[in-house]
Amino acid sequence: MVVLGCYTGENGIVSTTLEDRVILLLREQSGDDARVSYDEEEPGRPLLGGHGFWERLAERTGVLSRRWRKVYAREQKVTSDMLQALARLFPSYAFWLATGITDATNGHTAPATAQTFPERLHVDSPESSAYFHASIELADRLFREGRVNAEDDAERLYAAERTRPLAHWHDSPLAEVAYRLAGTPEYAGLQQLWERREGERAVRGRRIAGKDRPGGRRRTEAVAPGAQSAVLGVDARTAHQDVWDLFYVPAGRMPGNRKR
Structure with a gap:
């Protein structure tokens, strides 16, 4: 039996580090490992993978390719601008990147290359991803159209902060711009995306609950640990x-006996 070591931080045992998770994401996107999610324009291809991956990643994130390569080789730590760039480019992975856990029911998943726990579901939610990307674009527009100087730390923070001078909260100086954008x-399209996301979320919830699952059949026989699978390549x-399956289900607990 192989026992893996654990990293112990100041607050106790940490399952993975931020660097680990970034490497797993880059490994998925570079095509170094098999993926389950592909770019619609290039079926069967990773979103950014193939020849020129690092250059495309640099172009999409604004971070130099050599910095990404160094993080991938563990020659430098992930910086805040790199983390923010990845979270904006892959918002469905942002929650996992920051915390190391997923919330797959709500579209917060992890790369196919990442072992997740306590949840194990890796199926992406296209509707959630579209909603996240549209929300990011509108948030950017708020600051652009509010003419906030993004290079000025004090001005940028002032524009982002709500205050409570007396008994009630006051929105930031961008409130009027926000209503104009609304x-x-x-903005109407964002609300429609939200409605579609909620519809997909209901379907997603039924599938997670064991109803209306597409394709295939769940195996009803348990496979003994270490036994050779009948299907080549199956773990x-x-x-x-x-x-x-959203959660890990012990092999001895058959579908009819599951607690959901």
């Missing part, structure tokens, strides 16, 4: 699980 077609330890 009347735009893009015998997890062969009894369905791709839509």
Whole structure:
């Protein structure tokens, strides 16, 4: 039996570090490992993978390719600008990047290359991803159209802060710009994306609960640990699980006996 070591931080044992998670994300996107989520324009290809990956990543994030390579090789730590760039480029992974856990029911998943726990679901939510990206673009517009100097720390923070001078909260100086943007077609489109996301979320919830699952059948027989799987390449330890299982289900607990 192989026992893996654990990193102990100031507050106790830490499951993974930020650097670990960034490397796993880059490993997925570079195509170094098999993926389950692909770019719609290039089916069967990683979103950014293939020849020129590091250059494309630099172009999409504004972070030099050599810095990404150094993080991937553990030659430097992840910096705040790198983390922010990844979270904005892959908002469905942002929660996992920051915390090391997922909230897959709500579209906060992890790369296919990442072992997750206590949740194990890796199926992406396209509607959630679209909603996250549209929200990021509108948040950027708020500051652009509010003419906030992004290079001035004091001005930027002032524009982002709500205050409570007396008994009630006052919105930031950008409140009027926010209401103006709320009347735009893009904001209406965001609300429509939210509605579609909620519809998909209901379908997602049913599948997680074991209803209306697409394709295939769940194996009903348990595979003994260490036994050779009947299907080439299948991990015998997890062969009894369905791709839509949110949680880990011990092999001895058959589908009819699950507690959901």
